[in-house]
Amino acid sequence: MPKIISANLNGIRSAHKKGFFNWMHAQTADFICVQELKAQLPDMT
Incomplete structure (x- = not known):
């Protein structure tokens, strides 16, 4: 069975900052889903 992690x-x-x-x-998850990134383009590079 796959392990799925969902994080807000x-x-x-x-x-x-919180690690x-x-x-x-x-983690050993097969899928990690994240919500509410609120990222600007400079934060993603």
Whole structure:
């Protein structure tokens, strides 16, 4: 059975400051879905 993680980030910068991406890389999920990124183009590069 696939493992799916869904996370409401409430902003990509806030998620980064709180360590979300370090946590995400440690997971063994098949799918990771994120909502409410609220990212501007400079935040995505």
